[in-house]
Amino acid sequence: MSYLFFPTRFIAPRPITSTICAQCRRSFSSNPMLLSGHNRWSKIKHEKGAADAKKNAQRSTFSKHLTLYSRLYGPDPNLNPQLSAVIAAAKKAGMPKASIDVAVARGQGKSSTGVGLESVTLEVMMSPSVAMVIDVETDNKQRALQELRTMIKRHKGTVTPTAFLFTRLGRIVLKGDGHEFDEVLMQALEAGAEDVEQDEGDDIIIWTQPNAMHQAVQNLGKALPTAEILSSEILWSPTADKIKIDDADTDAAAAIGNFLAALREYPDVQGIYANAERGTISEDAWSAIEDNLDT
Template sequence: MSSLFFPTRRLALRPSTSTAICAQCCRPFSSNAMLFSGHNRWSKIKHEKGAADAKKNAQRSTFSKHLTLYSRLYGPDPNLNSQLATVIAAAKKAGMPKASIDVAVARGQGKSSTGAGLESITLEVMMPSSVAMVIDVETENKQRALQDLRSMIKKHKGTVTPTAFLFTRLGRIILKDNGHEFDEVFMQALEAGAEDVEQDEDNDIIVWTQPNTMHQAVQNLGKVLPSAEILSSEIMWSPTANRIKLDDVDAATAIGNFLVALQEYPDVQGIYANAERGAISEDAWKAVEDNLDT
């Protein structure tokens, strides 16, 4: 019976014991190597899934902002608002839940999906590596939102403390270039109430205004440049002091994870920081940059 289940036991009395034991010992190492290989494969799958989820969240955040924008500018009825209807169709095709679409459209009217009015909150935060942030929030339940966000900030080792003095408030309107000459847009934008106009690397037109004149400038631009597509309009926080360079990959990853968590919180409407890329890879910086509104 023992020879059936333990065929190598007799070899323990022979001179070649070390060879037999070595042969037996090698088996677990071979087995462990397979386990490590599977573990590495699973880690890769999790990394790819995490990247895909982050991309999906960023896409839904973009849809939400466009839905809110077009609802605010041209009304909440897609039958009377072709731009809103176009974004709704694209969001549905991308798999955005109907409930999330309804929330974004209602937010453009200053209401929650239940019809309750929204309150505005601004949270000022200092993160590790001395990165200052300002977070704009619109919510129907101020107490709940503050509790949730403070808990999130603490979990990611941040501190709620004054940081707004490191920023200035500006109105920013981004227009898609639809064949207009920049000089033409520049002059029309100035007449519409802009203080400055520039063109970014994607050839989109960025129009800067004072916060209290931004909404009127948007309306004026829609009249003088009817073919120009308004991609976004917001009152944002722009850093006034020197930006903080992110040189440490671990610090950048930690901040990126915090930003993803903020973007997933439905009441967060804008996240602004005084960070810029330092001695880290483009991929590491992209995880931060893609989740900021600066």
């Protein structure tokens, strides 16, 4: 019997590490737990953004009331019960003392350091053709304009004439509780009002010419001493049809909302007006815009 011998050849084992790792990587990237975490973080981010917007709107309201009552009845809370009540409510809501002091001083036409304030108006256009007017009061006009123009550019806006699309009006809002509309109507017309209406919450809105608003407030205070003045301001009202924000404008609406939120954070901005209105866009997306406008 004969035997055949064949030379043997050593074959190195094929490395499997890279294949396994690649599979692991693919498995890890589609792990449902990670996707769930991502969705949860998005939800948290959305909720935090909504909470921040609500806080900004609340502080803006406090600032307006502090400035209003300081201007009408004086800056000393010991002699001004309306101002004292708003200061207490603002502190309870967590509004910083420095912001309170700034708002009170603004009612006297000064900064918190006692420097006189200058009024500035910025006119802006945002996509999709939304015109804005921004009222500013500052103790440093050059600095404020530079910083705000940088902010506008960063949010894809354009500084361009838009005020011709608006008209200036004086608006006084009285709390409706305890006063009959007809009574307020007669007193308001005698005080210099051009129009009087009642909103859905029964508050009474009195419209005047801008140069007659301050005197109308003083006259109403004497004629209706128990009436609570909720606001008194000169605003910009659109004169033509407003621009509807629809579903197709979702990205533009988000950009406008982010821009308005940034403006609200800027301490010298006193009023923001736009010729925008809700079309088919979602309520949440529209709220991010509406909550930051003075209408």
